[in-house]
Amino acid sequence: MERDEYRFTDNRNMNQFELQVEDGEIAFLEYYIDGKKIFLNHTEVPVPLRGKGLAAILVEKSLEYCRKNNLVVVPACSYVAHFIDNNTDWHDVLSEGYQM
Numbered sequence: 001m002e003r004d005e006y007r008f009t010d011n012r013n014m015n016q017f018e019l020q021v022e023d024g025e026i027a028f029l030e031y032y033i034d035g036k037k038i039f040l041n042h043t044e045v046p047v048p049l050r051g052k053g054l055a056a057i058l059v060e061k062s063l064e065y066c067r068k069n070n071l072v073v074v075p076a077c078s079y080v081a082h083f084i085d086n087n088t089d090w091h092d093v094l095s096e097g098y099q100m
Helices: 054-068 076-088 086-092
Strands: 006-009 016-020 024-032 037-044 072-075
Touching: 006 054, 016 054, 024 054, 037 054, 037 076, 054 072, 054 076, 054 086, 072 076, 072 086, 076 086
Parallel strands: 037 072
Antiparallel strands: 006 016, 016 024, 024 037
Protein backbone atom coordinates (compact mmCIF):
# COMPACT_ATOMS: atom_id res chain seq x y z
CA MET A 1 0.00 0.00 0.00
CA GLU A 2 1.08 3.57 -0.66
CA ARG A 3 1.43 6.27 1.99
CA ASP A 4 -1.99 7.82 1.32
CA GLU A 5 -3.82 4.49 1.24
CA TYR A 6 -3.58 4.08 5.01
CA ARG A 7 -6.30 5.56 7.21
CA PHE A 8 -4.81 8.00 9.72
CA THR A 9 -6.85 9.09 12.74
CA ASP A 10 -6.43 10.92 16.03
CA ASN A 11 -7.92 8.64 18.67
CA ARG A 12 -8.34 11.23 21.41
CA ASN A 13 -9.94 8.73 23.80
CA MET A 14 -6.71 6.70 23.76
CA ASN A 15 -4.34 9.69 23.32
CA GLN A 16 -2.79 8.20 20.23
CA PHE A 17 -2.49 8.74 16.52
CA GLU A 18 -3.43 5.61 14.61
CA LEU A 19 -2.62 4.21 11.19
CA GLN A 20 -4.93 1.40 10.13
CA VAL A 21 -3.02 -1.16 8.14
CA GLU A 22 -3.49 -4.72 6.89
CA ASP A 23 -6.19 -6.99 8.32
CA GLY A 24 -7.45 -4.35 10.75
CA GLU A 25 -4.06 -4.06 12.45
CA ILE A 26 -3.25 -0.64 13.91
CA ALA A 27 0.10 1.07 14.25
CA PHE A 28 -0.03 3.83 16.85
CA LEU A 29 1.87 6.76 18.31
CA GLU A 30 0.96 7.64 21.89
CA TYR A 31 0.94 11.29 22.90
CA TYR A 32 0.28 13.64 25.79
CA ILE A 33 -0.86 17.24 25.29
CA ASP A 34 -0.04 20.03 27.73
CA GLY A 35 -1.32 23.37 26.45
CA LYS A 36 0.15 23.81 22.95
CA LYS A 37 2.89 21.22 23.53
CA ILE A 38 2.45 17.65 22.39
CA PHE A 39 4.75 14.99 23.80
CA LEU A 40 5.11 12.13 21.30
CA ASN A 41 5.86 9.26 23.67
CA HIS A 42 5.80 5.85 22.02
CA THR A 43 5.56 4.42 18.50
CA GLU A 44 4.29 0.86 18.02
CA VAL A 45 3.88 -1.18 14.83
CA PRO A 46 2.43 -4.74 14.95
CA VAL A 47 5.27 -7.28 14.80
CA PRO A 48 4.24 -8.91 11.49
CA LEU A 49 4.21 -5.49 9.79
CA ARG A 50 7.55 -4.17 10.99
CA GLY A 51 10.25 -3.31 8.47
CA LYS A 52 7.78 -1.96 5.89
CA GLY A 53 8.20 1.73 6.65
CA LEU A 54 4.90 2.06 8.51
CA ALA A 55 6.44 3.80 11.55
CA ALA A 56 7.87 6.50 9.28
CA ILE A 57 4.49 7.01 7.59
CA LEU A 58 2.77 7.19 10.99
CA VAL A 59 5.26 9.69 12.38
CA GLU A 60 5.14 11.87 9.27
CA LYS A 61 1.33 11.96 9.29
CA SER A 62 1.39 12.74 13.02
CA LEU A 63 3.82 15.61 12.46
CA GLU A 64 1.62 16.93 9.65
CA TYR A 65 -1.29 16.91 12.10
CA CYS A 66 0.79 18.75 14.71
CA ARG A 67 1.91 21.39 12.22
CA LYS A 68 -1.63 21.89 10.92
CA ASN A 69 -2.94 22.28 14.47
CA ASN A 70 -0.09 24.55 15.66
CA LEU A 71 1.13 22.06 18.24
CA VAL A 72 4.72 22.28 19.45
CA VAL A 73 6.36 18.85 19.35
CA VAL A 74 8.44 17.34 22.13
CA PRO A 75 9.82 14.05 20.74
CA ALA A 76 9.92 11.86 23.86
CA CYS A 77 10.01 8.71 21.68
CA SER A 78 13.47 7.79 20.38
CA TYR A 79 12.05 6.79 16.99
CA VAL A 80 10.30 10.16 16.59
CA ALA A 81 13.47 12.01 17.63
CA HIS A 82 15.54 10.00 15.14
CA PHE A 83 12.97 10.62 12.38
CA ILE A 84 12.98 14.39 12.97
CA ASP A 85 16.77 14.46 13.26
CA ASN A 86 17.03 12.83 9.82
CA ASN A 87 14.29 14.97 8.25
CA THR A 88 15.12 18.62 8.80
CA ASP A 89 11.83 19.72 7.20
CA TRP A 90 10.24 18.98 10.59
CA HIS A 91 12.56 21.03 12.80
CA ASP A 92 10.09 23.95 12.74
CA VAL A 93 7.54 21.98 14.81
CA LEU A 94 10.00 21.29 17.63
CA SER A 95 9.73 22.81 21.08
CA GLU A 96 11.98 25.88 21.48
CA GLY A 97 15.42 24.97 22.75
CA TYR A 98 15.10 21.32 21.76
CA GLN A 99 18.47 20.07 20.54
CA MET A 100 18.61 17.41 17.83
